[in-house]
Amino acid sequence: MLSKLIKFLLTLATAIQSGKIYPENHPIYSESVKEAFISLQIILQDEKELVLGIVDKELAWKDEILFDLSRKLKSFIIYLESRDIERMCFYYGLSQKELSKFIYFFSTPKKQIQKNIQEYLAQHEIRHISAGKILVLSDEKHRKDKKPDNLLNQYETSMDSLTKSVKKMLNSEEVDYLDLRFNILAVMENFMGNYNELLNLISIKKKDLTTFIHLLNVSVLSMFFSSKLGFSKEDVIDIGTGALFHDIGKISISQKIITKTSKLDESEFDKMRSHPVHGAKILLKYKEDMGILPAVVTYEHHLRYDLKGYPKMVYPVKPHIASLIVSICDIYDALSQRRTYKKDYPPNKIYEIMNKGKGTLFDPVLLDNFFKIIGVWPIGSIVSLNDDRIAVVRSSNEKDIFSPKVEIISPEQKGETINLATCDKNITASLNPFVEGKKYLDLV
Numbered sequence: 001m002l003s004k005l006i007k008f009l010l011t012l013a014t015a016i017q018s019g020k021i022y023p024e025n026h027p028i029y030s031e032s033v034k035e036a037f038i039s040l041q042i043i044l045q046d047e048k049e050l051v052l053g054i055v056d057k058e059l060a061w062k063d064e065i066l067f068d069l070s071r072k073l074k075s076f077i078i079y080l081e082s083r084d085i086e087r088m089c090f091y092y093g094l095s096q097k098e099l100s101k102f103i104y105f106f107s108t109p110k111k112q113i114q115k116n117i118q119e120y121l122a123q124h125e126i127r128h129i130s131a132g133k134i135l136v137l138s139d140e141k142h143r144k145d146k147k148p149d150n151l152l153n154q155y156e157t158s159m160d161s162l163t164k165s166v167k168k169m170l171n172s173e174e175v176d177y178l179d180l181r182f183n184i185l186a187v188m189e190n191f192m193g194n195y196n197e198l199l200n201l202i203s204i205k206k207k208d209l210t211t212f213i214h215l216l217n218v219s220v221l222s223m224f225f226s227s228k229l230g231f232s233k234e235d236v237i238d239i240g241t242g243a244l245f246h247d248i249g250k251i252s253i254s255q256k257i258i259t260k261t262s263k264l265d266e267s268e269f270d271k272m273r274s275h276p277v278h279g280a281k282i283l284l285k286y287k288e289d290m291g292i293l294p295a296v297v298t299y300e301h302h303l304r305y306d307l308k309g310y311p312k313m314v315y316p317v318k319p320h321i322a323s324l325i326v327s328i329c330d331i332y333d334a335l336s337q338r339r340t341y342k343k344d345y346p347p348n349k350i351y352e353i354m355n356k357g358k359g360t361l362f363d364p365v366l367l368d369n370f371f372k373i374i375g376v377w378p379i380g381s382i383v384s385l386n387d388d389r390i391a392v393v394r395s396s397n398e399k400d401i402f403s404p405k406v407e408i409i410s411p412e413q414k415g416e417t418i419n420l421a422t423c424d425k426n427i428t429a430s431l432n433p434f435v436e437g438k439k440y441l442d443l444v
């Protein structure tokens, strides 16, 4: 029975995932629902009903807690919890149509559905499934306390799992592509748009994981940027996957060179310049599952818009747009990360530096759009104004990238929001959240 249950849960997770990528009437989605339906039918024929519970991030079936299975499906379980699911019951007589509608609930973002699962089940006349929370007294308070934790937890789980995939690739081991894509999706849904908050949160908590954090940051930022540019969801995930591995080739270079702070000599430079080729070679082994784009992005991310970068090619061709997107996000993140060290690059300085590379390092149209979307002063930055007050950036202004909307946090009129584009006030400086801005962090 356990192997049947595993089969069903894996096909269920795949179907939810494919519903996130494809519309409900797409044959790939229908096919994955069919597979989940068949594996569920096999269980229901014997058992008449299947009742599953989630207790403290562990899956429970009958009186048993399935620890091993829970570990394997950790990100899936946390995802179900985030959709307020603590129990699911499937009854004999269930139709494929009912299961398809049920799965689509999980594939659709919470905001879009605006219904809880019970209302949704009733609306779609799904009679052979029930799902929801396990009610416990004083449950509501308990849940409220747990919320932010859940987000961080989900992030950490995704990060854990992504690290594992990267490590496996380095050892040429098989990668669970379903899990990888599920986690990239989780990162995309939870953190896109919170780029700056994420950057601050992670750089404070996980200083030891700098390279990996860089990969993840570039991935989130590339997904955010490309989705704002209007790419389809599928393309956005592909670009995010490419970004996630863009520096994977660095792992084959000795740590001595990577961490060297003084100037590299010519042979060390050559080794460093080989990381796109090494990375592409690693990723080509996975092209059946992941497609060719991650390898292309990895190979081209230092090529530059004017093709004067590396690797040197005999017949240079214009880099793929995904590579051009990732290279902007790559440099932006590398410069932003410096804020955590001694050398401080405030956002306006980053803008200045990157603008110098417009038309040479970077595609000029993409670069302009990039700053239009994220603004010169990213959301969440702590800034000082020309009237000596301290504010936090709340939203960017596409028409005037230097003048976002800000909320005053000190010294008075706390909570007042000002649109800098329509008044005579402006930003004079950004306060480094690790140094002079630190005392305001609680107010942000």
Ligand SMILES: [Fe+2]
Pocket (backbone or CB within 6 Å): 246, 247, 275, 301, 302
């Ligand atoms: Fe690189």
Ligand SMILES: [Fe+2]
Pocket (backbone or CB within 6 Å): 214, 246, 247, 330
């Ligand atoms: Fe990089």
